[in-house]
Amino acid sequence: MTKRTLGIIFGGKSSEHEVSLQSAKNVYDAVDKEKYDVVLIGIDKEGKWHLNDTGNYLMNGDDPKRIALNKSNKGIAVVPGESEDQFIEKSSASALEQLDVVFPILHGPLGEDGTMQGMLKLAGLPFVGPDVLGSAVSMDKDVAKRLLKDAGLTVADSITLKKHKKDTVSFEEVEGKLGLPVFIKPANQGSSVGVSRAGTKEEYTKGIETAFRFDNKLIIESAVKGREIECAILGNEEPLASGVGEILPQGDFYSYEAKYIDEKGALLQVPASLSEEMIKKVQEEAVKAFEALECEGMARVDFFLKDNNELVINEINTIPGFTKISMYPKLWDLEGISYPKLIDKLIELAIERHDRNTRLESKYF
Known part of the structure; x- marks a missing residue:
């Protein structure tokens, strides 16, 4: 070999x-x-x-x-x-x-x-992972939300704010439109870096300052009360959805520390305790989100599941964590795809896409 x-x-x-x-x-x-x-x-x-x-x-x-x-x-x-x-x-x-x-x-x-x-x-x-466009639009929470909404998927209500216009939206306006509490997030960060939960004007002001340390654009998002559900996607033109897992944060939200440092910061329930009907719905919407954002290779799609069974997409992560407490490899292991086999599949998908793209014409004359 x-x-x-x-x-x-x-x-x-x-x-x-x-x-x-x-x-x-x-x-x-x-x-x-x-x-x-x-x-x-x-x-x-x-x-x-x-x-x-x-x-x-x-x-x-x-x-x-x-x-x-x-x-x-x-x-x-x-x-x-x-x-x-x-x-x-x-x-x-x-x-x-x-x-x-x-x-x-x-x-x-x-x-x-x-x-x-x-x-x-x-x-x-x-x-390995999505191409240039899928990576870029998935990373930008503002642009991703627009594309997901256009595809008929549900996202949390939000306000986008750029640094040079940071004084154009007041706390009172945010409270009137989104209610309290809100989450303030840098538009182009992941792993909950720079994310704050704000329920007061003081927390809001501090959260805005924190988020702008990491990006020149942020989103202010209404808090969604619901279970935190995740689904892993694998594939190029015919993506497959894994089973479904659930995050059970032990704090106010699924923070950076809970994701990557504190093994007791959150509980990972794999598989999630959901009906077969709901699992199918999560899988279908995860694939739809993956395709709407022009992704290939891999991604993890994160949802909130509300009490009325409405699914709200939180975000899509195109290079999900591969740490020992990460959900993406755990979900595929549940499907019988071991860690080494998962890496093999991701590599084969990368080569398949590259070969497909190299067959395109690059000269007109």
Whole structure:
């Protein structure tokens, strides 16, 4: 069997840097080393790229609170265009081993928002997860909401606010339109980074300031009372939905700490205790959302299930967490797809899409 060379790109100049390190560790540990030669490329918080040794690429790898990238002395330069030398090790000016496919396990801006996907596309490399457009529109909560509503799906009522117009919407206006409490979210962040719950004017003012630290656009969203339901999607042109899981937060909401640091911060109920009819409805709407946002490869779709059985889409995550307490791999494991097999399927989907796209005509004359 011919082994493929898999590049795993992780870390990143993002507030979700440490989450990415955890996910990369799990992905690397689960990869079938009989099938793949793995090249690890770590991006530090300053945005510099490092060729990492598989034996010591992380510091405090088993501690989510202290995990860090072990920066190497081997910097990497990227060469755009389809060639055999997409990545160059700077100190030696030598090309890295030719990569067959890339798993960009990067969360948040500059990794999940279409920027990395565009660079990999320019380099002529197959990559796991949605293409440029699906990544970009899914990351932007404001744009995603508009597309989901246009597809006939239900989203929470919200107000979009840009930093240069931050004084144009008052607390009183927000209360009148959305009620209280509200959630204030940076439009282009994930993992609950910069998210605040506001029930008073003081909390609202503080929440606005916090969200604008992470993005130049935010959404102010009405609180939806309901169960937190999640469904995993896998596939390209014919996506499949997993079974359904439920998040049972132990605090006010499913915070960053509950998702990635505190194993007791939330309970994951897999499968969720739902009727067969409701499970089917969740799966159908998850696939519909996946397709409405032009996604391929993978995504996790998060819902609120209200007491009247109405489903409200919270968000869609195109590079879901792959940490040891993440829902996406757990849901596919429930379907009989183990972690290594899931990685295989994601890689095959990446190559399938790349091959499909390379067959398109690029010359008119």
